[in-house]
Amino acid sequence: MSSPEVLFSEPGARWRAVAYGPAFCLAILLLEILTDSPVHWFALIFCAVLIAAFVALQVFAARRHVSLALTETELRSGTEVVPLREIAEILPPRAEPKFEEDWESARALGELSGVPRRRTGIGLRLRNGTVVQAWAKDHRGLRAALTAALPAEENGADR
Known part of the structure; x- marks a missing residue:
């Protein structure tokens, strides 16, 4: 296999x-x-x-x-693995620089206490309603790859 x-x-x-x-x-x-x-x-x-x-x-x-990998079936952030089928929505990035989005205070994926230094968080809503932060140096690249990996109805594109 x-x-x-x-x-x-x-x-x-x-x-x-x-x-x-x-x-x-x-x-x-x-x-x-x-x-x-x-x-x-x-x-x-x-x-x-x-x-x-x-x-x-x-x-x-x-x-x-602090490593991460996105495959066709899962997102691994550090030591934590989230199956893509458990991600309900990719939350939009911060709209205005002055105001923090609600998801920015959510738990970061992995064993670390927060988003690692020099990385930017991406809000994810899981199927169980929990909001978490994925993170990457190239957060735009990760957001694009996540959007492409999830079906359109699950990545917030229809909302």
Whole structure:
């Protein structure tokens, strides 16, 4: 059995971020060698390993808790999965910048206490009447993909 097609996804963080700290330490090392200054081998190697380890931990956590994927059958936000058949309506975005919509104070999907930093919420009304927030960096892309994935009568297009 094949897995459902992914319609939209965000990884949460990228593994290449782990290399940034060690690359910076390598640049400092090369600068020290080229300028005939004392080379701080131990300190630079220690810092490179320490920075890489901390960033790897952050990337691992972000890929688990801040990633999302929309398939033909479900929306996964962090660690929470919502079957698309349970989504009754995609609520409209904020009409006026000054005024907050009711859904913006709803529970965010996933294990986090709210919408993750640098992400924007999208209001969803579930079939049981509960209002929740899906979220994404590219919230317009997620909204478009959700609208396309849900039948027209379920995404608020007929209201």
